[in-house]
Amino acid sequence: MIGYAFMGAAHSMAWRNVHRAFELPVAPEMSLLVGRDAEKVAAAARRLGWAQTSTSWRDAVERPDVDVVDICTPGDSHAEIALAALAAGKHVLCEKPLANSLAEAEQMAAAAAEARGAAMVGFTYRRVPALSLARRMIADGELGTIRHVRAAYLQDWIVDPEFPLVWRLQAEHAGSGALGDIGAHIADLAQFLTGQRISAVSALTRTFVPERPLPDDAAGLGATPGSGRGPVTVDDAALFLARFDGGAVGTFEATRFATGRKNALRIEVNGSDGSLAFDLEALNELWYYDGRRPAAGEGFRRLLVTEPEHPYLEGWWPPGHSLGYDHAFTHQMRDFLLAVAGAGRAEPDFAAGLQVQRVLDAVQRSATDGTWRAVPTSDRVAATAG
């Protein structure tokens, strides 16, 4: 595993527990943790339970005793590491967004298509049981023809203008702001859930606070510590309308300025036969309306997604006993290990990651010039990539 911050901790917990919760043909060994600073990576390995450490990701991805490379670094290093790991024949799990640019993402998807190893991108929320169930219900036709998606990912951690200019607010490291960090999730989920592709977007982005104090460790950000303030070079919020190739339409919003909303990924889907609604702040619940029943006896039902028949619940507790944010990572590792063992497909694959990247790219272009932008289909892209 490369990187050991927030994502690294979440992934470690998943690696630690996945084969305890689920029956698997293979069991992971937490062998090697990689980071730039030898001391820090050693401390992290002790805490998170990794056997060895390294400061060279290049060495790491080529070691013969490494089968799986788990990339938990910021987006600006995803492409380089993933390409090297795939070239070395490793199985690769890469955090989202797949890359910081469309060009990189295309290269990665092309490489993955040729690679021996499994390649998966970390759109973890697909494995929140309520969202997996939502996908299953829509795929089974329970919502009929899908007409509407309304998706928002709302956070508020930078409303304070004195919040410092961390790497997530710098374009060279993060690629984009709310758009790539959290907008990527709703773009992915909307397509995953509906089974439709976003085909065109009209967007606007906004940076409400254009300058922020430099953080104490600003060296890592390419700025002199103590020099005061620096420019925010990413969006604080991104909003877009979308057309889907299956006829649905949608509104999307990703923002870090929704005061009071801590991690509110909300998505509602309306079809001709029913509707589903979800909020990540209450992630064990899926709200379902069955439009085929008489309205007088029907209302949105709060499905508590903790029944044994629900996705991934066979690994956990009795009905009504909640899961949390980190369980979705364990589910992701389960499915990734099944793919590694040849017992399943790695999904979302890098092509799916690329497709989201194209949506983000179209959003940025649309926000720049104010026009609707088509999102190229995967087929055209695959052709290009080939």
Next chain:
Amino acid sequence: MIGYAFMGAAHSMAWRNVHRAFELPVAPEMSLLVGRDAEKVAAAARRLGWAQTSTSWRDAVERPDVDVVDICTPGDSHAEIALAALAAGKHVLCEKPLANSLAEAEQMAAAAAEARGAAMVGFTYRRVPALSLARRMIADGELGTIRHVRAAYLQDWIVDPEFPLVWRLQAEHAGSGALGDIGAHIADLAQFLTGQRISAVSALTRTFVPERPLPDDAAGLGATPGSGRGPVTVDDAALFLARFDGGAVGTFEATRFATGRKNALRIEVNGSDGSLAFDLEALNELWYYDGRRPAAGEGFRRLLVTEPEHPYLEGWWPPGHSLGYDHAFTHQMRDFLLAVAGAGRAEPDFAAGLQVQRVLDAVQRSATDGTWRAVPTSDRVAATAG
């Protein structure tokens, strides 16, 4: 109509609108408002839309041009007025609780049983559409055998120990405190919804603030103005367990000390085949769980009780357009007028009011001596009363 405070205003609104919202064989005429103070009653009549006024309820209930007597006074005068009105052959609508004592209530029920006119007690909440619908669903067997009732009526308007000693806090006027004022509602609703009678109770009552400042107009309360404080002679809270004659069990709580709960009448009923839950603070909603369906696809549904098929909704707005507290009074007047016109039964009748009174009486006795108390059945009472 006798009395013109809170209840008088709510009833006036209902009398004003009932025949505009519903098709009725008779239309009410708001002819005469009665109160003790000539000036105040005149002002109230102008505001609420009553044609004439009187300061004598005795004259009023005997006037030949009066067909219906609507009693909105405190509980200590219900019996006297209702008995006179029934004796004069009038139709009587009496606010709840039916009376301040069991003896009075028995007399009233006996008189009503013999009377020519219709007699109804104002347990208005039965006509909140969500609760009428709940009754219909349970009566139709959709919940199977009823096992549990959990009912609470929570308010907080006297948490402040400096809140004055108004008539509702004095036993001689109000009979009891939270118990008779709001506990009466949940006792009635629990029996109405389940179709089972409360057969025995174990109770405790509590007066958290035993003394309060006398109000400015304390003369009306039998105390000298400005004399400082007086004793609270009613319960602030009443809690009881109940056994029902149909095998269900229940918890009940009525309190004016639930800080932050403004008017939270909550009732949940669990049966072998399903459950219903309701909260008066969100009165357009009824939550329903269908236990006959597979658990993986079921959850509590929020029925928005605003569909045309729902009780009383034929008089109002399109789906999703909410009703409020006062609409239930209009529904009550609709059904009362239908009974007056011979096109329906006056329910809840005085016998039902008496049955609730018996529950309240058993609660008070149980709270006093700490024993379980049986609630006499109506049949025995009817025999006694006869």
Next chain:
Amino acid sequence: MIGYAFMGAAHSMAWRNVHRAFELPVAPEMSLLVGRDAEKVAAAARRLGWAQTSTSWRDAVERPDVDVVDICTPGDSHAEIALAALAAGKHVLCEKPLANSLAEAEQMAAAAAEARGAAMVGFTYRRVPALSLARRMIADGELGTIRHVRAAYLQDWIVDPEFPLVWRLQAEHAGSGALGDIGAHIADLAQFLTGQRISAVSALTRTFVPERPLPDDAAGLGATPGSGRGPVTVDDAALFLARFDGGAVGTFEATRFATGRKNALRIEVNGSDGSLAFDLEALNELWYYDGRRPAAGEGFRRLLVTEPEHPYLEGWWPPGHSLGYDHAFTHQMRDFLLAVAGAGRAEPDFAAGLQVQRVLDAVQRSATDGTWRAVPTSDRVAATAG
């Protein structure tokens, strides 16, 4: 009052009750109801409580014994009637949207600016107490600088493709579909609440079901009864992004295809210091987050907008006793009557109605050609109109 369908019934209830709930310098007299069909209007007048009837709105608006003209007809007749009534010196209350075209709306606003009488447009939801309170809080600065608006008005009454082609689905009568009927409300509320104007929009509209069965009384729709199906000539759904002149951004969605959402007007506003959220399906609640408090002790609070200090609550019931949809109409009549009596301003006035019309017009143009459209400011328009 002209027209007596859904809006006519709601307005009648408000006229009937307004001076009973509120102290007013003037009291309304429900003198004359106008409709095209003599028999039907007579029946409606009996039911709704109007003293006389007429089949000529032209006569009606010129009668010397008429002071106030209340226009409850479909949008295609608003301009003609309102202009005549204003010319006759009457006070005019006109249902929304102000008109079916921008040209008409401009004419109406110009006429109102010159008229003696008060002129108000019926954006009733401004007077839902929770929304009036929201406006007050934002105007008082409690939310700081407003950054985000997310507004949706979701209904589902035409999801069924066999629902007939009623007048609301025909452009010549309704002007537009979801956009003008319910989108107008959220456009108005977003501006009312934030105090900012929508300055530019990017939109898409969609008609999911292009053809529908003709209704039985299709004569009134300009089609031969029984001839089968006709084209839906309005939008089923309208989505737009908006920039506000004060720096906020917003997503808007109006649809009649949100299966299970009956009347879900939802609006959330995020500011630098706090947030507010509202849903018309639970209209007594306003959710408030105070961003100035430490996050560990703060969360969205469910304000139950039934306290005596809340807007319009002085006319109603004790805390926790809910109001419904129709109470907002009574509040509207209260304020309109105060304006008529010279004791207040008629708001929203026709200029505000025109401003919303300009937003709707920009939305339609943007949806047609896929470009961002600026919304002209009132000043330019006023200049034009002058």
Next chain:
Amino acid sequence: MIGYAFMGAAHSMAWRNVHRAFELPVAPEMSLLVGRDAEKVAAAARRLGWAQTSTSWRDAVERPDVDVVDICTPGDSHAEIALAALAAGKHVLCEKPLANSLAEAEQMAAAAAEARGAAMVGFTYRRVPALSLARRMIADGELGTIRHVRAAYLQDWIVDPEFPLVWRLQAEHAGSGALGDIGAHIADLAQFLTGQRISAVSALTRTFVPERPLPDDAAGLGATPGSGRGPVTVDDAALFLARFDGGAVGTFEATRFATGRKNALRIEVNGSDGSLAFDLEALNELWYYDGRRPAAGEGFRRLLVTEPEHPYLEGWWPPGHSLGYDHAFTHQMRDFLLAVAGAGRAEPDFAAGLQVQRVLDAVQRSATDGTWRAVPTSDRVAATAG
């Protein structure tokens, strides 16, 4: 660890992760798993990650390489194992309820008081962060004087009369039914949160389904497989009223017959200055009402208990990222290990477990004879035990 069913799996996960999430002076080693069946315990150890296995708990608790004994067996073996382990000088964590009888619990508490090792009883829910926060707020006086507790623990897993007669439905193994299994939790929490002891109770219990099919492995239940049905010898539901020694009053209900409620542990506390409400089905939320603020600006706030300042959150994710049921076990292990290391107290200790046992005992006695039952104070018991 002894036992490896539901509780064993939850404890194993906690032992596996506790030192990864939290900085601790000691790290657990998962050395020995004990069960009756050699094959099954070996499979469980492989699955859950225990190094060795044993079929003799007696050997296990005396092994010198064992420091901590974690008892996850049914209640009928708690006393014997815990007494042996304490006698052997081990630290003991014992699942709740402490024992199946009051006599056993008294013995255990007395032994623990004399023991060298730490002794803790597994009332895990105290460590759900929202409930830990609730305790902190009440202890800090934010609710003022506590007046009301209303607690219910609602499940529905045996509503079906064909659900088999598992050990939890047999008195000789489980001691009691809903009462000891889930009622114990609310009895503990009510006292933990308020800091007041339950001093007297009036109760009723009910067994709705008196006979059930024997399970396939009924041998373990002391019945012949295939013999058909056997008697349910525990309560399906237990309801009680309680008086607290600090002046509060409460309603309590534990049931397995609340159709649709999967794991709804609900507790609300009302004080003179504020209120708190919690539901385990939404365990990241704590609802708080501050009664010291003006009512017009206050409502129940949904505290999302995921901020870094909240209890135990320093070990987990950023704000808004939910925790689940199992995280509370990890928190319990954290605090138990701190106690083991001498860096904290083992709470709830066996005396606290005994106190809950006394409440349960009083409930059963009250339910049997219908009288109010006093709950002896710990002091009297300690005297007895001494």
